Amino acid sequence: MTWFTPIPMSNRIDWQPTAVLAALQARAALNSRIRAFFAARGVLEVETPLLGQHSGTDPNLQPITAAYQPHASALAQLRYLQTSPEFAMKRLLAAGSGAIYQLGKAFRNGERGERHNPEFTMLEWYRPGFSLTQLMDEVEALVSDALSLPGRMHRMSYRDLFVQTLGIDPHTVSLDELQQMTAAMVAVDDGALHSRAACLDLLYGHVLEPMLQDPVLIYHYPAEQAALSRVVEDEQGQPVALRFELVMRGMELANGYDELLDADEQRYRFAVDRELRKQHNLDDIQPDERLLAALQQGLPACSGVALGVDRLLMLILSATSINEVLAFPHERA
Amino acid sequence: MAVFSTNEFKAGLKVMLDNDPCSIIENEYVKPGKGQAFNRVKLRNLLNGRVIERTFKSGDTLDGADVSESSMEYLYSDGEFWHFMKTDGSFEQIAADKNALGEAIDWLKEQEVYIVMVWNDAPISVTPPNFIELAVTQTDPGLRGDTATGGTKPATLASGATVKVPLFVEEGDVLRIDTRTGEYVSRAKK
Numbered sequence: 234m235t236w237f238t239p240i241p242m243s244n245r246i247d248w249q250p251t252a253v254l255a256a257l258q259a260r261a262a263l264n265s266r267i268r269a270f271f272a273a274r275g276v277l278e279v280e281t282p283l284l285g286q287h288s289g290t291d292p293n294l295q296p297i298t299a300a301y302q303p304h305a306s307a308l309a310q311l312r313y314l315q316t317s318p319e320f321a322m323k324r325l326l327a328a329g330s331g332a333i334y335q336l337g338k339a340f341r342n343g344e345r346g347e348r349h350n351p352e353f354t355m356l357e358w359y360r361p362g363f364s365l366t367q368l369m370d371e372v373e374a375l376v377s378d379a380l381s382l383p384g385r386m387h388r389m390s391y392r393d394l395f396v397q398t399l400g401i402d403p404h405t406v407s408l409d410e411l412q413q414m415t416a417a418m419v420a421v422d423d424g425a426l427h428s429r430a431a432c433l434d435l436l437y438g439h440v441l442e443p444m445l446q447d448p449v450l451i452y453h454y455p456a457e458q459a460a461l462s463r464v465v466e467d468e469q470g471q472p473v474a475l476r477f478e479l480v481m482r483g484m485e486l487a488n489g490y491d492e493l494l495d496a497d498e499q500r501y502r503f504a505v506d507r508e509l510r511k512q513h514n515l516d517d518i519q520p521d522e523r524l525l526a527a528l529q530q531g532l533p534a535c536s537g538v539a540l541g542v543d544r545l546l547m548l549i550l551s552a553t554s555i556n557e558v559l560a561f562p563h564e565r566a
Numbered sequence: 567m568a569v570f571s572t573n574e575f576k577a578g579l580k581v582m583l584d585n586d587p588c589s590i591i592e593n594e595y596v597k598p599g600k601g602q603a604f605n606r607v608k609l610r611n612l613l614n615g616r617v618i619e620r621t622f623k624s625g626d627t628l629d630g631a632d633v634s635e636s637s638m639e640y641l642y643s644d645g646e647f648w649h650f651m652k653t654d655g656s657f658e659q660i661a662a663d664k665n666a667l668g669e670a671i672d673w674l675k676e677q678e679v680y681i682v683m684v685w686n687d688a689p690i691s692v693t694p695p696n697f698i699e700l701a702v703t704q705t706d707p708g709l710r711g712d713t714a715t716g717g718t719k720p721a722t723l724a725s726g727a728t729v730k731v732p733l734f735v736e737e738g739d740v741l742r743i744d745t746r747t748g749e750y751v752s753r754a755k756k
Contacts, residue, residue: 293602343624344603345573346595421604421621434601439621442598460600478599488599539599 247565251556260546260558263379267336267356267542270375276332276358281321283338287521288313289320290506291460292513295342297351314340317539318357319461320524323492326359326535327527334358336542347554348484351563354542361533365475365491368536369450372479372487376448379545387449391437391473394451398441403433404455404471411436430457443483452477461499462490479540481548489538496528568630572605572622580612580633583620587612587631587685595624612683612690615668631685638682640674648674650682650692662689670694672727673745694745699754700724701740708733 250257271278288296294316300309315321318335325333339355360368373386395403401414408429415432416423419439426432433455445451456464459474467473475491493499503520510517546558556562570581575593582588588609597603603624610617612633622628638650638660647661648671660682664671666689670680673694681693705721718730721741729743731750740754 291600293597293600343573344595344597346597349595349597419621420619422623422626425621425623431602434598435604435621438596438598438601438604439606458600485599 250560251562251565252558252560256546256550256552256558257560259550260542263542263546263549264336266379267375270378271334271358274332274371276334276360277330279322279325279330279333279335280337281315281318281325281335283315283340284312285315285321286312287320287523288518289316290503290510290518290520291316292506292509292515295515296518297340297342316341317355319537319539320521322357322359322537323524323532324527326361327530327532332358332360345563348544348547350543350555350559352566353555356540356542357537359492359535359537361535363536365452365477365489365536368489368491368538369452369477372489372538372540373450375540376479376481376486376545380448380548382448386479387447389449389451390453390467391451391455392453392471394441395436398444399436404473408432430455433458442480442485445480446482448479448481448486450477450479454478459493460490461493461502463493475536484544484547485541486544486548487538487540489536491536492532492534494528494532494534496525499528500525567632569627570630571627572607572624575605575607575628580631581609581628582631583609583611583618583628586614587633587690588618589633591617596621597624612685633683633685633690635681635683637679639677639679642676643674648692650680650689653679660684660689662692666690667692670745672725672748673698673700673743674725675700696744696746697742697751698745699740699742700727702731702735702737705731705735705737707736 268278284299296313296316299312299314301312302309317339318337322333322335335357337355338352340352342351344351392402392404395401399414401410411429411432412426415426415435419435421435425435453467453473454476456472456474459476462474462476464472464474477489478485479487500520507517543555543558547555550558552558570579575590577590577592579590580587581590588611590607590609592608594606595603596606605622605624607620607622608617609620637653639653641649641651643649647663648667649659649661652658662682668691670692675698678698679695682689683691700723702721703724706719708719717733719733720728721731721735722728729748729750731741735741742751742754743749744751
């Protein structure tokens with residue numbers, strides 16, 4: 234069988250893959266490497282459902298839904314394709330699984346671009362007893378190995394990133410000054426500058442992140458961006474989220490957390506999310522009671538991280554489009 | 567006119583932005599793992615030719631622009647307007663002003679076919695063919711052995727444009743010109 238070098242999608246006969254054989258081989262090699270990495274460290278590989286009764290409530294993530302029919306003439310039941318295996322893996326942790334990882338597919342509705350495919354491969358793992366820093370070390374080890382990177386990765390707090398590049402402290406800068414700076418640097422409608430979070434997101438996503446070419450670990454995000462991570466006070470008494478991101482060549486590669494363990498706090502965050510979803514006319518999503526029950530039972534203190542495997546492959550192969558690392562992207566699936 | 571959402575933005579799509587018709591050049595989807603999705607879009611303003619960059623929230627919409635492009639033959643100028651006629655057999659005529667004509671003013675030739683871009687029934691730009699053949703109306707005779715000028719001399723063409731030509735070119739010669747660069751390509755075959 235012959236394989237063709239990639240040519241523009243518009244010219245290609247539609248049945249063919251968009252990745253060359255070498256890219257498929259690189260993916261197989263990376264998967265092997267990942268498995269060997271975790272086997273050596275005693276982290277167990279698990280498989281949890283891709284199809285579930287619940288989904289995350291994050292207003293910025295839209296799940297793809299499925300209709301399950303118990304039998305031919307039954308009413309279809311709403312199911313969700315998982316946006317991340319997080320909830321199921323936390324239930325395993327609460328059940329005493331110990332350190333676990335999962336290499337599998339995740340699905341996000343409406344996310345398509347040069348670095349996004351609605352169906353993508355996520356490597357997600359959880360380390361009971363690891364601090365955020367220890368997990369950052371492990372992410373660095375995995376990625377440095379996969380990319381054959383020399384030396385250590387640069388590490389920088391979210392605050393330092395803003396101070397050093399834009400001269401403002403993201404935690405304390407006034408909303409006015411923040412809005413002015415964002416308006417000057419990102420050509421958006423004024424409506425998009427409505428809050429600190431919105432402005433910081435715009436500056437981070439459109440100005441700062443694209444500048445980060447060498448691999449760098451950014452940690453200690455603003456408390457409002459905590460998602461499912463714990464919030465603590467940093468050395469300056471500022472509440473910050475125990476979250477980190479690995480960014481390279483302007484691309485977000487991994488997102489890590491010192492995980493939130495408190496069931497009540499988690500229930501509260503679900504409620505806040507649902508309210509935001511309502512405000513933005515998004516479908517309501519019920520909180521996952523099984524996750525809350527698991528948290529109630531008790532999750533061991535742990536840190537967890539989600540890494541985009543397709544993006545790691547893009548870096549290994551110096552690809553500019555995710556299509557180059559996918560056998561068949563969304564439009565050809 | 568149709569309305570387009572950011573995920574429908576493709577290069578070449580004509581949309582209205584700040585009341586001006588624009589053509590989409592590039593559309594980049596930007597979404598952090600835990601944040602809102604945006605589209606970083608590059609557009610060309612079809613009225614002034616300027617390239618603009620704008621960031622939209624993903625899902626935002628823009629009105630489509632009623633822009634069409636037709637092949638039209640150049641007829642004549644009355645000093646204020648330049649008149650063109652559609653080549654599709656409809657005999658439909660349109661009058662372009664100096665602004666719409668732009669750089670095509672250097673390359674006008676009767677009965678030659680141009681691409682005219684029309685917005686809301688008014689011409690906004692005229693694009694000449696990539697190559698055009700024009701006669702030389704004025705040029706000095708090339709002095710043999712004169713290498714000080716690098717082997718070229720200026721020549722005025724029937725359209726009024728001045729181009730640099732090789733020394734052997736004489737008045738009356740018909741030349742092939744690249745309209746994109748304004749450069750002499752060759753003498754036209756008779």
